[in-house]
Amino acid sequence: MDKVLRDKKAICVFVLPAFLFFFAMVIIPIFMSGYYSLLDWNGMSKGIFVGLRNYIDLFTSYNNEFAKSLGNSLILAGLSVFIQLPISLTLALILARGIKGEKFYRTVYFIPVIISTVVIGQLWSKVYHYEYGIVNMFLRNFGLENLVRDWLGDKGTALICVFIVIVWQYIGYHMLLMYSSAKSIPEDLYEAAKIDGASELTTAFKITIPLMKPILNVCVTYAIVGSLKTFDLIWVLTGGGPLKSTEVPSTLMYNTIFFKNQFGYGSAMALFIVIECLVLTVVVQKIFKSESYL
């Protein structure tokens, strides 16, 4: 068996089925979208070749709605990296130091991740509900009636309300990744630190976090890419509204293709999202490589 595994031909043969599947399901559609993005096409009749017109339209036409949606997704990426991940990291470090009820808290924090996004969306739309939502109930009961508002229906608050939910949901996910990484650090390192008289905080910053660098890299990449292509929760909570204030590139793309019948223009958005994610992944990798310590 060992010999088979070292045989290049055998490797090819074994990789082939999965590769073909991947090729047909992922690679080909991406290239197809690339082709569609060069067309002015309603999805039914014959498309007209328009070159890079759709890509230019992304940033010049339709009231700049794509640029705005892109801005929204970048805000989310920022929130994820600078708010969500630090919270996850703090929770992971605390849990990994073996506090009482470690397993219980680990499970509790992870629950939002395993619940379906649609359920989460319904749950939070009740939380934000104008009449019986817990937020407004709280405000009314404490005499803060001037703050009561239609959280998801108000252009000024809808975006941040939706982002709070997204950030909240995936805290547990990143926490679990970081937690398992922190747990795998050998105990003797901690013992040595203790003998040297390092406090818990110093240990965390000098030993645990630097050793978690690979997983932090993964988390940052996931957080950024996940934010750029986020769709489901926004779709359930606001559908991109009110007045397009919570539109992100993927909801806009969906609307463009399936409600406006602009397959070419929508495909340009799709391809833009793919390229944007790839580029940012590479950038994150570069940053982590160049950092000699963290």
Added chain:
Amino acid sequence: MKRISKKLLCLFAALSLTLSIGGCKTTDGTDGGTTSPDGGSKDKPTLKIWHITASDAEGNRTILLNAIKEAEEKFNVKIEETGTENEQYKTKIKSAMAGNSGPDIFFTWAAGFSQPFVDGGKVLNLDPYIGAVKDKLLTGITDNFTYDGKVYGVPYQMQVGPLFCNTELFEKYNVKIPETYEELLTAVKVFKENGVTPLICGAKDVWPAMWYYDVLALRTAGSQLCNDALAGKASFESQEFIDAAKKLVELTEAGAFGPNTMSVSWDNANVDFAQGKGAMLFNGNWVTGNVNAESSAVKGKIVARKFPLIEGGKGTATEYFGGAGDGYMINSATKDPKLAADVLFFLCEKLAFDMYEQNTGLPGWNVSVDESKINPLTKEISDMTKDSTGWTLWWDVFLEGAAADTHKNLVVQLMAGEITPEKFGQEMQKLNAK
């Protein structure tokens, strides 16, 4: 020797796996589009039908399934039905038709929604077959399915938007059911003061908000001008359309749609109305189903009235917002067009009859049913529209994809005070300029 055979075995296993995947793919590719004769006896042709009556909770599902069963016996065919929920269906049918994997007969929306199907040559021209049933159909009912003078689809029902009023609330606060716009404004004020949402809307889904603008435009401009403007023959910048926009702004500013309409979906708005939380609702006749449901708190307390008239407007009381907005079409790739057309006509007539008799819709065909069985609310709507002199279809069905989306979003922007009525008119006119 042993090693070689091992290698060969691996190779063979991998190869068969690859081939089996490839095999699946080819069958997938040829399966759609044409009707496969497999399944069922060989001499029976098979027809695939797609529709949106997906939920078992809907009374219409039993009606449809019965009609299909009858058609199967009558025409000696096997009919495979697939039901998909409304919003999902819109996506599904578009991609299926684009990929030539659509069913033989399918549910669709009239005018703009189906325009791409017609332009792309994906649907069958029914002119050669429709002659036999032409006088059974209500006059003008296929207008919205007529493209370039050719009929491509057949409706089974007609739809209309009445103003539903909760009589219990009207009596409680001693308000007159509005017949003019001024009376509507008064009613809005009284209800608002008493903490009742005057007009239920559901603007999160955008289209329910559009209904209010469209009917106001019907009252200020009349159906003729509306239809002309929608067809690009008149300007949206004319005073009538700007007046309608002003009225909508006035209503919104008077608090007519409640404090949180922007975050309420149509489904939730519908529930709110059935729970007696709102005084009035302007939407389609399908609301009756919800009002008459077991769980409804307003059963028997709702009346359907004409939308109030606007003084000085060109619209009259006999003009209605509605028409035949949906129906069925036939895939141009179907194997036996004559058979598919016959089944289609049979199904539509049967649906029209049964749905009217069971109080879930207004018929688009000339059907005679035992009137005593009809629910009072449905009958009220049916009788109300008998004097009709003009119709305007929902604008989002009339306009095509991107234009429909723009129109709906402009109405919401108008309601939110983001644009002025004049700007609204200009932006609408840009749709015609394209």
